[in-house]
Amino acid sequence: MRSIHIDLGKDSYDIHIEKGLLNQSGQYVRQLTEAERLAVITDDAVDALYGNQLQAALEQSGYEVHRIVFKAGEGSKNMTVLADLYQGLADAGITRSDAIITFGGGVPGDLGGLAAATYLRGIPFIQIPTTIIAQVDSSVGGKVAVDLPSGKNQAGAFYQPKGVLIDPELLTTLPLRFIHDGLGEVIKYGCIRDNHLFELLETLQDDTLSAHWEEIIECCCTIKARIVEHDVLDMGERMLLNFGHTIGHAIERCYGYGYYTHGEGVAAGMAMLTAVTEQKGLTAAGTTQRLDAVLQRYGLPVTVNAAMPQLLPYIAHDKKKRGNRLTLVIIPAIGTSELLSIEGDAIPDYIRKVDAQ
Numbered sequence: 001m002r003s004i005h006i007d008l009g010k011d012s013y014d015i016h017i018e019k020g021l022l023n024q025s026g027q028y029v030r031q032l033t034e035a036e037r038l039a040v041i042t043d044d045a046v047d048a049l050y051g052n053q054l055q056a057a058l059e060q061s062g063y064e065v066h067r068i069v070f071k072a073g074e075g076s077k078n079m080t081v082l083a084d085l086y087q088g089l090a091d092a093g094i095t096r097s098d099a100i101i102t103f104g105g106g107v108p109g110d111l112g113g114l115a116a117a118t119y120l121r122g123i124p125f126i127q128i129p130t131t132i133i134a135q136v137d138s139s140v141g142g143k144v145a146v147d148l149p150s151g152k153n154q155a156g157a158f159y160q161p162k163g164v165l166i167d168p169e170l171l172t173t174l175p176l177r178f179i180h181d182g183l184g185e186v187i188k189y190g191c192i193r194d195n196h197l198f199e200l201l202e203t204l205q206d207d208t209l210s211a212h213w214e215e216i217i218e219c220c221c222t223i224k225a226r227i228v229e230h231d232v233l234d235m236g237e238r239m240l241l242n243f244g245h246t247i248g249h250a251i252e253r254c255y256g257y258g259y260y261t262h263g264e265g266v267a268a269g270m271a272m273l274t275a276v277t278e279q280k281g282l283t284a285a286g287t288t289q290r291l292d293a294v295l296q297r298y299g300l301p302v303t304v305n306a307a308m309p310q311l312l313p314y315i316a317h318d319k320k321k322r323g324n325r326l327t328l329v330i331i332p333a334i335g336t337s338e339l340l341s342i343e344g345d346a347i348p349d350y351i352r353k354v355d356a357q
């Protein structure tokens with residue numbers, strides 16, 4: 001068992017990582033809550049694969065379990081489905097002395113977490129993430145949200161879980177494209193904080209990854225925990241986690257969500273920015289070559305066909321923009337990162353040029 005403590009005062013919690021942990025989840029949940037009833041919030045894809053297994057594990061520890069299931073996909077991360085979840089919680093008789101388990105990828109985590117933050121003015125919740133991207137990023141740090149028609153994650157809260165239980169065994173049913181999607185974020189952690197992790201990824205390949213999941217997830221969650229401890233409300237250091245995201249979010253929106261996965265957008269965003277910061281002397285020579293190679297090793301894009309004029313309107317909407325200035329995350333070398341504040345109008349100078357097709 002690998003465990004990481006995240007020290008946030010009264011909101012502190014532990015992240016536990018172990019293959020097979022799902023079957024022991026009842027015992028761990030017992031240590032985290034006095035609840036008698038648990039509401040498991042999940043999507044229909046995860047429920048079909050693992051819903052019965054989780055319910056059995058929780059019932060073994062004496063819980064009354066209610067599964068509240070919504071349709072899988074980012075399209076469900078909205079106010080309508082949130083209202084359905086509130087109704088489901090009320091119908092199940094969930095009270096403030098009960099708890100929610102969010103079970104799945106980023107959507108169940110974000111949506112179920114926001115339900116937990118707001119139902120009855122807040123009830124405890126525990127994250128059991130089932131995708132790489134959720135295990136290394138979205139389940140840790142307490143960002144919970146729904147999307148609005150005007151953009152992603154625009155209504156939400158910072159609301160920390162009581163604990164995070166990560167079972168890498170669950171990744172065996174994740175399609176390869178979504179393993180790669182998560183690796184976009186994993187590579188990001190290597191870039192911003194951990195040269196050793198980056199070097200490990202340079203040596204592994206699709207069929208050797210699974211033996212290293214626990215180590216990889218522990219590295220990423222430790223980096224995120226230390227950053228969030230310093231800046232839980234995302235006012236400074238936490239922005240380093242957004243390396244590749246300004247351009248990445250623009251790519252996701254420009255092509256329509258779902259064409260590029262989040263991790264693919266971030267991959268192209270990191271590569272397109274770093275090519276330019278290296279040319280400008282802000283990044284060590286040779287970094288782009290290594291970054292492009294490791295991204296391509298896992299089938300991730302290092303550029304996209306959209307030309308600058310197509311991407312620009314979406315960058316202008318990036319919520320990291322303050323006034324006419326934009327904060328970019330750059331890497332002086334693999335394993336180090338810093339914030340760079342630029343004039344909003346200067347952004348085209350920071351994206352590797354591509355021709356429209």
Ligand code: GLY
Nearest residue numbers: 137141143238241
């Ligand atoms: N996913 C970035 C953050 O949690 O701040």
